Amino acid sequence: MSDPVVHDDAAALPPAPEVIQMEVGLLQNFCEILFCPETRDAAIVDPAFEVDRLLHETARQNLNVKLALITHTHHDHIDGVAELCEKTGAAVAVNPREAAAVRAPGRTLLDATDGREIAIGRRGVRALLTPGHTVGGTCYLADGYVVTGDVLFVGGCGRTDFTGGDTAQMWSSLQRLARLPEETRVYPGHDYGETPTSTIAHELRTNRFLRCASFEEFRAMRERKRA
Ligand SMILES: [Zn+2]
Numbered sequence: 001m002s003d004p005v006v007h008d009d010a011a012a013l014p015p016a017p018e019v020i021q022m023e024v025g026l027l028q029n030f031c032e033i034l035f036c037p038e039t040r041d042a043a044i045v046d047p048a049f050e051v052d053r054l055l056h057e058t059a060r061q062n063l064n065v066k067l068a069l070i071t072h073t074h075h076d077h078i079d080g081v082a083e084l085c086e087k088t089g090a091a092v093a094v095n096p097r098e099a100a101a102v103r104a105p106g107r108t109l110l111d112a113t114d115g116r117e118i119a120i121g122r123r124g125v126r127a128l129l130t131p132g133h134t135v136g137g138t139c140y141l142a143d144g145y146v147v148t149g150d151v152l153f154v155g156g157c158g159r160t161d162f163t164g165g166d167t168a169q170m171w172s173s174l175q176r177l178a179r180l181p182e183e184t185r186v187y188p189g190h191d192y193g194e195t196p197t198s199t200i201a202h203e204l205r206t207n208r209f210l211r212c213a214s215f216e217e218f219r220a221m222r223e224r225k226r227a
Pocket residue numbers: 072074133150
């Protein structure tokens with residue numbers, strides 16, 4: 001029996017944006033600046049804290065911020081969106097299931113629906129709907145890396161006990177990420193692990209949530225451990 005509806009998320013990706021990872025705020029949040037080295041167009045993932053510091057870095061790199069890429073709409077991932085849009089005119093890419101939570105007056109909204117390619121200059125990423133932590137949780141896949149928000153952490157995964165969380169969906173979302181090419185680098189939404197980034201291969205070997213043999217085992221572990 002073959003697995004139904006398993007498709008290759010990493011097929012025919014556009015060239016990957018370059019990536020700068022920054023830790024911001026007091027909750028160990030990571031922001032990524034994704035940019036095209038040719039056009040200098042940039043996207044900022046989950047701007048919530050220290051927008052001035054993020055924009056200082058984009059100015060230092062001679063980048064034009066065109067987009068806020070939202071993985072999910074918890075406050076520690078979106079509280080800086082309005083400020084970022086005001087200061088740069090950036091549009092906001094977010095899954096429609098969570099778009100109402102983004103308060104950025106006059107913003108241009110771009111629907112980051114599953115499978116959609118989002119251009120960053122001449123580079124680009126693909127939105128992967130990965131619910132479980134939230135209803136519209138989205139990872140952004142580039143050729144060689146994936147930005148995983150609060151779905152997959154280095155050595156962990158997101159909680160499923162907040163509003164909109166769902167342990168079965170989280171399990172499916174993690175399985176989807178686990179099928180990405182093993183060398184894919186993982187950029188998580190928080191600095192909770194031993195290293196700031198990892199790879200799918202390393203997580204498959206070491207992450208206790210990815211090593212579960214069954215959903216039942218995963219559910220018992222996820223619903224016991226609140227981290
Ligand atoms: Zn969250």
